[in-house]
Amino acid sequence: DADVTQTPRNRITKTGKRIMLECSQTKGHDRMYWYRQDPGLGLRLIYYSFDVKDINKGEISDGYSVSRQAQAKFSLSLESAIPNQTALYFCATSQRGEQYFGPGTRLTVT
Amino acid sequence: SQQGEEDPQALSIQEGENATMNCSYKTSINNLQWYRQNSGRGLVHLILIRSNEREKHSGRLRVTLDTSKKSSSLLITASRAADTASYFCATDAWGSGTYKYIFGTGTRLKVLA
Numbered sequence: 001d002a003d004v005t006q007t008p009r010n011r012i013t014k015t016g017k018r019i020m021l022e023c024s025q026t027k028g029h030d031r032m033y034w035y036r037q038d039p040g041l042g043l044r045l046i047y048y049s050f051d052v053k054d055i056n057k058g059e060i061s062d063g064y065s066v067s068r069q070a071q072a073k074f075s076l077s078l079e080s081a082i083p084n085q086t087a088l089y090f091c092a093t094s095q096r097g098e099q100y101f102g103p104g105t106r107l108t109v110t
Numbered sequence: 111s112q113q114g115e116e117d118p119q120a121l122s123i124q125e126g127e128n129a130t131m132n133c134s135y136k137t138s139i140n141n142l143q144w145y146r147q148n149s150g151r152g153l154v155h156l157i158l159i160r161s162n163e164r165e166k167h168s169g170r171l172r173v174t175l176d177t178s179k180k181s182s183s184l185l186i187t188a189s190r191a192a193d194t195a196s197y198f199c200a201t202d203a204w205g206s207g208t209y210k211y212i213f214g215t216g217t218r219l220k221v222l223a
Contacts, residue, residue, distance in 0.1 A: 097158050
């Protein structure tokens with residue numbers, strides 16, 4: 001089984017809808033991250049959490065919120081989706097240093 | 111803004127040749143890492159080099175770090191068609207009390223069989 005899983009893998013939603021992306025990890029890592037990837041822009045950090053009670057904004061947090069339900073679970077929410085949030089979203093974990101990535105969620109907002 | 115900038119944006123070589131990719135960054139870092147991404151998939155960690163290290167090897171990979179120039183290079187020797195992927199550098203640093211983990215824009219490598 002994969003160490004970092006993301007659900008759903010693909011999602012198409014309409015403008016204004018609320019959507020949640022979920023991430024689970026079995027690596028026992030304290031640190032978890034959410035990124036978005038757009039063509040030609042690499043990955044950009046949305047939020048990160050260094051433990052269950054620690055939540056921090058990343059480079060591009062506007063329009064997003066997160067919840068760290070447990071050490072192993074970190075969810076990303078789009079409260080009111082807009083078309084420019086169409087992207088590939090990745091969850092990652094780390095203990096320190098190298099990060100381990102999930103397979104990604106392809107989100108399309110129409 | 112993106113801290114890491116990679117050069118070239120795209121590289122096409124023949125199997126067996128060496129591939130070199132460069133990464134530049136803007137601020138002091140704790141370490142620099144290289145990742146590989148096959149099309150549309152998650153990133154896979156390749157190698158980490160700490161700010162006090164100058165060179166590191168892992169199999170066919172060689173990474174250098176020049177903190178005075180704020181740059182790093184990734185060399186893949188004896189490339190194979192299976193090395194075809196995008197390669198990203200990422201820097202890890204604390205700045206103004208905020209943690210920053212910033213990826214470069216990536217180099218798309220194509221190895222022709």
